[in-house]
Amino acid sequence: MIKKIFVDTNILISAIIFDKKELELLIRCVSENIDIYISEHVLEEATRVFLKKFPEYLELFEKFINLSEIKIIKRKIYGDSIKNIKNIRDKYDAHIIACAKASNCKIIISGDKDLLSYKNKKIKIMKTSDFLQELN
Numbered sequence: 001m002i003k004k005i006f007v008d009t010n011i012l013i014s015a016i017i018f019d020k021k022e023l024e025l026l027i028r029c030v031s032e033n034i035d036i037y038i039s040e041h042v043l044e045e046a047t048r049v050f051l052k053k054f055p056e057y058l059e060l061f062e063k064f065i066n067l068s069e070i071k072i073i074k075r076k077i078y079g080d081s082i083k084n085i086k087n088i089r090d091k092y093d094a095h096i097i098a099c100a101k102a103s104n105c106k107i108i109i110s111g112d113k114d115l116l117s118y119k120n121k122k123i124k125i126m127k128t129s130d131f132l133q134e135l136n
Helices: 009-017 020-031 040-053 055-067 075-084 091-102 128-135
Strands: 004-007 035-039 071-073 107-109 124-126
Touching: 004 020, 004 091, 009 020, 009 040, 009 055, 020 035, 020 128, 035 040, 035 091, 040 055, 040 071, 040 091, 075 091, 091 107, 107 128, 124 128
Parallel strands: 004 035, 004 107, 035 071, 107 124
Antiparallel strands: none
């Protein structure tokens, strides 16, 4: 039974603006008592994207974060371990792996091709559609 997942920035943005699969993912997690985790990095990146590209959705995003039960992991919890993440194509994604490990998430949901290519025996990185299929 899946108890917790980590979601990447692109999942949050897509859930608010684009794709109903990402919104379905978040709703299913809440309804099935699966805890959703993000890092401070993810929150900051999503906020920057909303400010720059989709300012009309920023207030909705902020309300969603405040009302949801998404757990935001502070940088001080995972920051020191970012440098220990090796064999990742995009070094800027290392914080996601470090935070998932620090929060004991065994699953990361992302649409990022660089992140999806990362191999780790303890953490499974999946696309939204694959995770939803696994829930069924």
